[in-house]
Amino acid sequence: QVHLVESGGGSVQPGGSLRLSCAQSGRTFNLYAMGWFRQAPGKEREFVAAIARTGGGTSYEDSAEGRFTITRDNDKNMVYLQMNALKPEDTAVYYCAARPWYISEDSAKYEYWGQGTQVTVSS
Secondary structure, three states: OOEEEEEOOEEEOOOOOEEEEEEEEOOOHHHEEEEEEEEOOOOOOEEEEEEOOOOOOEEEOOOOOOOEEEEEEOOOOEEEEEEOOOOHHHOEEEEEEEEEOOOOOOHHHOOEEOOOEEEEEOO
16 A cells, blocks of 8 residues: 655745645655646646656656656655646645556546645636
8 A cells, every 4th residue: 555645735825835745654665657647626627747757757747847847855755746837727636656566647547646736826
């Protein structure tokens, strides 16, 4: 069983930055590709970013490309999402997710999920 815990959410003004963290426990971290997803009120959960097991490959949703950066530290069993130039439309609950082996943008392919952390971007 893999256990994921997100942190780092909060409220920020447009143009500001936040860094989300996700701590993994329970299984060998470098066996899992990791992803960040988000869900805004009244909307479906959507892909934000994903990173390969070794950190050598990443993928971003179009609106996140160039503003968000996903990284991981396999020694600390952590994955991060650095979010810059935040916009009101980035407001959502952000979820960390894990799936064995291969990177994916499809939420249905992720087996383990954290409880989520709220990000609110508002002036």
